[in-house]
Amino acid sequence: MKHKDISDAVLVNRYINGDEQSLSILIYRHKQKIYSFIYSKVFDKDITEDIFQDAFIKVIKNLKLGKYNEEGKFLPWVMRISHNLVIDHFRKSNRMPKFDNSGDFNIFTVLGDPAMNAEKRLIKEQVDCDLRRLIEELPEDQKDVLIMRMYKEMSFKEISQQTDVSINTALGRMRYALINLRKIIEEKNIVLSN
The missing domain is CATH 1.10.10.10 (Winged helix-like DNA-binding domain superfamily/Winged helix DNA-binding domain)
Structure with missing residues (x-):
């Protein structure tokens, strides 16, 4: 069976049961969408890389702890994790609300x-x-x-x-x-x- 024929849910299950290769397939399969989503929010390749890596560290941690229960919804789950990490990034750096244009166009x-x-x-x-x-x-x-x-x-x-x-x-x-x-x-x- 080819990798593209294996569903996300099956790959997640395999990874949870010790098959490290399954996670690599999932990352490769969804990297472009997740990476593009993060980049569209932060406009910085280094920050995008960091958030992308943090997202998958969180994914691994949650999978190992048995906290994943959204069968077949792996991509939306990772996107939600990525989205939350983007928000955390902006909160930590206080970058979003700082601008003051001293006019009515704010x-x-x-x-x-x-x-x-x-x-x-x-x-x-x-x-x-x-x-x-x-x-x-x-x-x-x-x-x-x-x-x-x-x-x-x-x-x-x-x-x-x-x-x-x-x-x-x-x-x-x-x-x-x-x-x-x-x-x-x-x-x-x-x-x-x-």
Whole structure:
């Protein structure tokens, strides 16, 4: 029987019963989806690698302790673990809610409330996903500055050094990025709130 013909549930069972190779097959089978999901949230290859590895350490621990009971739902289970680790990562680094634009356009504070119920969390994730898609529409120089500032928490001094422009140019690009983002939101009639 070929690996692709063996279901996740059977592989999980085999792993629990001592077949280490079964876990390798599961990781290989789902690596791309899980890795892409994590990267789409953190935009950093090193952090993605770390979270991916932490997710599978948690998977192994839970399987060894007999805490897995979702037969046939291995991928959604690992995705949930990965998602929680992404949230933990942002909580630890306090990266999400920090931005203060001192204006009325403060869509970045939508993120980060640990007391959110499941519905609000889904809405927040959708807003975050929509926002990242809108950011992709910005001119490259503005998009770079916005991502460095918002998601990588770099200072304008660090941004100016990395992009090889003056601090004023970096500040200007950030200002134009926010103005253009607002225009895109208005043009597309998008509501970024619940």
